[in-house]
Amino acid sequence: MMIKVMWFLKRAPHLTQAEFADWWLNRHAPDIIADQSPHLKRYVVDIRADDDSALAGKPATEPDWDGIAEQWFEDEAGYNAVYGRSDRPTRADTLANTSAFQRMVVHEYEQEL
Secondary structure (H helix, E strand, O other): OOEEEEEEEEEOOOOOHHHHHHHHHHHHHHHHHHHHOOOEEEEEEEEOOOOOOOOOOOOOOOOOOOEEEEEEEOOHHHHHHHHOOOOOOHHHHHHHHEEEEEEEEEOOOOOOO
């Protein structure tokens, strides 16, 4: 069974939202892909919109997270081959550019429209 992992990230205080997006998309994501191949099967980065005030339903407070990464692995062995290693070169980069992150393993259920 495919393993889907979602990572919720909060940018470090020294980064603007634009700087955070630039770091993630142009530096961090390519490093993740290079480091986690061939086990990583799909990788999607979702960055919080700077201004969503024109959209209905805006919450009174800002979201806790500035972005979400979605990762797919073929199976548990593939996931563990990546995250079970002690030598993860992207870990220090993540810690330097985020103030918090959290992992959630999910089962995806696509609905027919």
